[in-house]
Amino acid sequence: MSLLVDIVDILCYLPYPEDCRRKFIEALREYYHGKKAELTVLENFEQDYRSDKAIWWYTRDNFVHRLLNRALRQRNIEVLFLFGFFIQDIYQQLKHKRSIQNFDGPLIVYRGQFIRRDEINKIKECDYDTASSIVNNSFFSATTNRD
Template sequence: ESICNLLKQHTTQFDRALSPMSILSPIDYPMNDLNAIEPSFMYSQLLKEILLDAEYEDYARKALTQLWRDGYQNNRFQLKIIDEFERDYNPDLAIWWYTRESFTYSMLNRALRTIDIDHMIKMGFFLCDIHRQIQQIHAETSKIEDLRTVYRGQGMYNTEFEKLQKRIGGILSFNNFLST
């Protein structure tokens, strides 16, 4: 395998392995005392709510595709995908675009993981569409009686796992979409 393919594979594995998350213990942060909640957790939750409640204009897609073009200006393959996104994007296919073998997955998760507010705002309509589509699928599948339980593996450092074990019963918030 070429070094380029190996690097792509390892980058994808890294993107999927580490999910940044906030873990709040019910002892350390009682839910009835909002002043005790860690500020970074509160701000990230507020930002998510703002992004999901915002109304997006038609130019939002143009702004996002321009951001992507700037980042991939020397990559003809990705530029073709960006053109396709700008031309054909449909909110009902948001999950398809997110999981498509392209830059969309890593760009969105990088913005969420690093809390890159500028990128998150520009990707806001896309985040919103993914969120709505997940809600719709959940509403449709929650009525199905023959559900199956599936599991998703998650890479995690020992320190994070120990922190998780100590905070059983608390709140766990991921700064990305959990995808399989």
């Protein structure tokens, strides 16, 4: 497995202090200093964020998914720990959604993704008989709706 997968797994189970969200907001306020559009979204996030809305925030076109996915791609541990409470909230929300389903079989989801030709070639070269694995370095957003 990938170190990144292990880190995300750890982040899903760490206890987070009460002020972790405040520290997150402060860090992003400094990061986006002078960028009005991002600061407006950050203000909305600060006022409206709830743990049960993590997926909603992640799937909006805003700083949340862009910054989190960049941290995952760059393996930026400091930023990933800053997002730790958020990653944990996404995990808990997905776990809850799975638990209320009426079946125990595999969950089929769909995702459209642009992949560079060299990445496709690497996937084609994988020898699945020797237990190769493909590890993604960002979160996939997916839907149960095939359309």
